[in-house]
Structure formats: structure tokens, C-alpha cells
Amino acid sequence: MLVNEQLSVGQRIPSEIRLAETLGVSRSSLREALRILDVLGIIEAKTGEGTVIRKADPENLKNLMTLVAVSGGIDTVDLYEARCAIEVQAAMLAALRHSDEDVRAMERALKDMDECRSADASAQSDYLFHRAIVRASQNDVLKMMMSFISDLLDEQIRDTRSRLGLEILDRFQKQHWAIFEGIVSRNPEGAGKAVRDHLTYAQEKMGFLWKRRIGR
Amino acid sequence: MLVNEQLSVGQRIPSEIRLAETLGVSRSSLREALRILDVLGIIEAKTGEGTVIRKADPENLKNLMTLVAVSGGIDTVDLYEARCAIEVQAAMLAALRHSDEDVRAMERALKDMDECRSADASAQSDYLFHRAIVRASQNDVLKMMMSFISDLLDEQIRDTRSRLGLEILDRFQKQHWAIFEGIVSRNPEGAGKAVRDHLTYAQEKMGFLWKRRIGR
DNA sequence: TTTGAGTGATTGTCAGACTATCCGATTAAC
DNA sequence: GTTAATCGGATAGTCTGACAATCACTCAAA
Numbered sequence: 001m002l003v004n005e006q007l008s009v010g011q012r013i014p015s016e017i018r019l020a021e022t023l024g025v026s027r028s029s030l031r032e033a034l035r036i037l038d039v040l041g042i043i044e045a046k047t048g049e050g051t052v053i054r055k056a057d058p059e060n061l062k063n064l065m066t067l068v069a070v071s072g073g074i075d076t077v078d079l080y081e082a083r084c085a086i087e088v089q090a091a092m093l094a095a096l097r098h099s100d101e102d103v104r105a106m107e108r109a110l111k112d113m114d115e116c117r118s119a120d121a122s123a124q125s126d127y128l129f130h131r132a133i134v135r136a137s138q139n140d141v142l143k144m145m146m147s148f149i150s151d152l153l154d155e156q157i158r159d160t161r162s163r164l165g166l167e168i169l170d171r172f173q174k175q176h177w178a179i180f181e182g183i184v185s186r187n188p189e190g191a192g193k194a195v196r197d198h199l200t201y202a203q204e205k206m207g208f209l210w211k212r213r214i215g216r
Numbered sequence: 217m218l219v220n221e222q223l224s225v226g227q228r229i230p231s232e233i234r235l236a237e238t239l240g241v242s243r244s245s246l247r248e249a250l251r252i253l254d255v256l257g258i259i260e261a262k263t264g265e266g267t268v269i270r271k272a273d274p275e276n277l278k279n280l281m282t283l284v285a286v287s288g289g290i291d292t293v294d295l296y297e298a299r300c301a302i303e304v305q306a307a308m309l310a311a312l313r314h315s316d317e318d319v320r321a322m323e324r325a326l327k328d329m330d331e332c333r334s335a336d337a338s339a340q341s342d343y344l345f346h347r348a349i350v351r352a353s354q355n356d357v358l359k360m361m362m363s364f365i366s367d368l369l370d371e372q373i374r375d376t377r378s379r380l381g382l383e384i385l386d387r388f389q390k391q392h393w394a395i396f397e398g399i400v401s402r403n404p405e406g407a408g409k410a411v412r413d414h415l416t417y418a419q420e421k422m423g424f425l426w427k428r429r430i431g432r
Numbered sequence: 433t434t435t436g437a438g439t440g441a442t443t444g445t446c447a448g449a450c451t452a453t454c455c456g457a458t459t460a461a462c
Numbered sequence: 463g464t465t466a467a468t469c470g471g472a473t474a475g476t477c478t479g480a481c482a483a484t485c486a487c488t489c490a491a492a
Contacts, residue, residue: 003286026477028244032251039252042287047443048485056287070219071258071272082357089301141298242446263474264454
């Protein structure tokens with residue numbers, strides 16, 4: 001009914017009892033199905049009120065994807081390469097579409113990294129910078145994929161990053177500014193290449209420290 | 217228990233009745249939870265036998281992702297740009313890692329496209345070619361993401377492709393061979409650029425025909 | 433007009449029963 | 463001795479009925 005556009009966002013669906021009668025199944029079986037739509041974020045059930053169609057927010061799927069990834073034994077290197085794919089494209093699009101607010105967010109993150117040298121705060125700013133790039137791309141699919149990947153990679157990256165020497169972190173920062181420069185000057189090829197160079201370099205410096213697989 | 221590695225793939229989990237007792241919930245409530253793990257492909261329940269932990273295959277998630285995408289109203293252009301991200305990276309990796317079997321699969325798809333000119337068969341070979349690239353990358357995350365995207369985009373691409381003139385399809389085919397050349401000669405930058413050129417060109421020629429959003 | 437109780441509807445949860453199916457052991461037939 | 467048939471136990475799949483918690487709404491009283 002949702003796919004056929006007989007139901008739209010915000011609309012309330014029939015109660016469990018009536019829906020079970022309509023579909024010719026018991027309430028138990030119906031509830032098992034509704035629960036699936038619930039965890040997918042497609043519906044939202046409220047006790048005493050009813051159940052409504054929700055605009056699915058991919059953020060809600062992160063936990064599920066994490067479970068699947070852990071169960072499937074995803075390779076860390078595979079994840080990192082996928083991140084590279086997403087972020088290069090995002091930087092290219094960001095160079096074309098970024099807003100003033102996006103630029104401010106990126107600049108703030110970079111200056112934070114320039115100033116504070118505590119490993120933890122630095123890693124946090126690093127994360128914010130990369131996220132700002134993806135947001136600036138104004139592409140919801142890229143944002144979704146990036147949030148999946150970040151969720152799985154972040155812990156490991158934060159861990160390995162803290163073991164790197166200062167000269168490597170300085171080089172990281174120079175590369176960050178190069179990315180920023182490419183995006184602000186609206187140069188897609190330059191921004192894309194800068195991201196690829198940065199992530200390739202980072203993988204060289206951190207990759208050997210990674211666990212091969214996440215979970216299992 | 218799965219995340220903490222107390223359970224591993226292939227292992228059988230306690231029966232629903234015993235598990236419900238252990239966790240202190242009713243069988244109905246437990247089943248709602250197990251059903252979620254089931255559709256995620258994390259467990260597999262067989263009547264009369266029991267339930268085992270399964271190595272989650274992302275292929276099983278395609279239907280779910282389609283539902284979420286429809287419910288969330290994903291933009292077709294966003295999807296296509298994400299596809300570009302994935303496939304460029306995949307081609308670069310394919311240039312480094314492809315096997316003889318991969319090359320054969322790609323070559324077969326291209327020759328099929330050279331020969332048969334029926335729109336439908338041509339589109340099918342096109343699909344197979346692009347899929348072979350991603351498979352050659354030997355990256356499970358890219359494969360997963362590509363299968364999500366393909367599932368959502370294919371119908372629309374197949375539709376718009378059938379309306380294109382012969383000279384455009386010929387140009388497509390030349391670009392395909394350029395991609396193939398880059399991969400076979402183990403030239404990552406060349407292969408990546410060839411893919412990007414191809415997909416950018418295809419988007420120029422087909423994009424204006426697309427519906428803006430999928431579903432809703 | 434506002435407050436309060438009451439009422440019906442709805443989701444969340446539980447308990448119990450029955451069916452279909454599978455696995456393994458036991459038994460019967462050859 | 464080997465094979466086939468049968469039976470029982472265990473398990474997932476389904477259904478029914480019940481109760482609790484919560485919410486929205488109505489309506490009467492202050």
C-alpha cells in the first residue's frame with residue numbers, strides 16, 4: 001500500500017485488530033510484520049494513540065546495519081575503500097554546491113584542529129570536518145552511506161590515529177586545508193584529488209594497525 | 217551475545233520457549249525480536265529444526281532498503297551520483313585486483329552489446345558489465361552498496377535508455393571499451409576516469425528524463 | 433471557562449493451545 | 463543383516479483470548 005501510494009507520510013493506518021481482520025491473519029502475526037516496519041523507521045507506533053506512516057530517516061538504520069556488518073564479518077579495508085569512494089564524490093559535489101554555512105563549518109573544524117593538540121579533541125574535529133564535506137554535497141544517499149560507514153569505522157580510526165606521530169598529523173592537516181581550498185574555490189577535480197590523496201596517505205599510515213575484520 | 221562473540225555463525229540458538237524463559241519475556245515478544253533478526257538475515261529459523269546464526273548476506277537487505285528508500289522519498293539524481301562514487305572506486309580497485317574470470321565476464325558482456333541491438337538485451341548486458349566491474353573490485357562493501365543502488369535505479373535506467381538514439385548508445389559502447397582497457401591494463405587512474413566520464417555523459421543524456429523522486 | 437472523572441480505543445505484553453514439520457530412535461519387514 | 467515404516471519428541475508458525483498502560487475525547491461539575 002505504501003509502494004502503490006495508497007498510503008502517505010503522516011497518515012494513520014488502521015488499528016492492529018482491524019488490520020489483522022482485513023488481512024486475514026492473527027494479531028500476533030501482524031505485529032511481527034509491523035515490528036519490522038517499525039525498526040526500519042517506516043512506521044511509528046504509539047501506545048494509546050495508534051500507528052502512523054513516518055518519513056524514514058536512514059539514521060535509524062545505523063544500528064541495524066551495524067548488526068548486519070558484525071554478523072557478516074565486514075573487512076575494515078573494504079569499509080575504508082568505500083569511505084574513500086563516498087568522500088571523493090562528496091568533495092566533488094561539495095565544490096559545486098557548498099553553502100556559506102558549509103564553508104564555516106569546515107573552517108571551524110580545521111581551525112580547531114590547528115589549535116588544540118589533544119588527541120581526542122583533534123580526532124573529533126577531524127570527524128566533523130569530513131562530515132561537513134559530505135553534508136555540503138547535499139546528497140542524501142551519500143550522507144546515508146557515510147553515516148553507516150562512519151559508525152563502523154570511527155572507533156578503529158580514533159584508536160589508530162592516537163598512535164600516530166606529530167609529523168604525520170601535521171601532514172594530515174596540510175591535506176585537510178588542500179581539500180578545503182579545492183572545495184571553496186569550486187574546483188571539483190582538485191577537491192576530489194585532494195581527498196583521494198589524503199585518504200590514500202592515511203590508509204598507508206594507519207592500515208597496518210587495523211584489525212582485519214569487524215566483529216565475529 | 218552476537219556482538220560479544222558469545223555466538224558464532226552456524227551455531228544453533230536456544231529454542232524460542234527456552235530463550236523466552238531465559239530473558240524473562242513471553243514467546244510472542246521474543247518472536248517479534250527474532251523476526252527482525254530474521255529479515256536482516258542474521259538468523260535463519262526452520263520449522264521443526266531450530267534457529268541458527270547465519271552469515272548475513274547483504275543481498276537479503278535489498279528489499280528492506282527499497283522500502284526505506286520509497287518511504288523516505290530518495291532523489292534519483294542523488295542515487296545516480298552515489299552510483300558514480302561507488303563505480304569509480306570499484307574500477308580503480310578492479311584495475312589492481314581483477315582476475316582472469318572477471319576479465320572474461322566483462323569482455324563477454326561488451327561483446328554481447330556489440331552484437332545484439334535489441335534494446336532489452338543490450339540493457340541487460342550493460343547491467344552485467346557494470347556489475348562485473350564491481351565484482352572485480354573484490355570489495356564486499358562496494359558490492360553491497362552497488363546492489364542497493366542498482367535495485368532502485370535499474371528500472372528507471374532501463375526505461376530512459378530505451379529512448380536514446382543509436383549514436384548515443386555507440387558512444388556508450390566506446391566508453392565501455394575504454395573502461396575495460398583501463399582495467400585490463402591495470403591502470404587505476406585511467407579506469408577511474410573512464411568510468412567517471414562515462415557516467416557523467418550518461419547522466420547528461422538521460423538525466424532530464426528522470427522522475428525526480430523514487431516513490432511517495 | 434476550566435477542571436476533573438470517566439470511557440472507549442489502541443498499543444504492549446502475556447499465557448496457552450494447536451498445527452506442520454523435522455530429527456532420531458525404535459520397530460517391523462524383507 | 464539391511465532396509466523400510468512408524469512413532470515420539472522437539473521446534474517454529476499461527477491463532478485466540480485476556481489484561482495492562484496509555485492516550486484522546488466527552489461530558490458534567492465547579
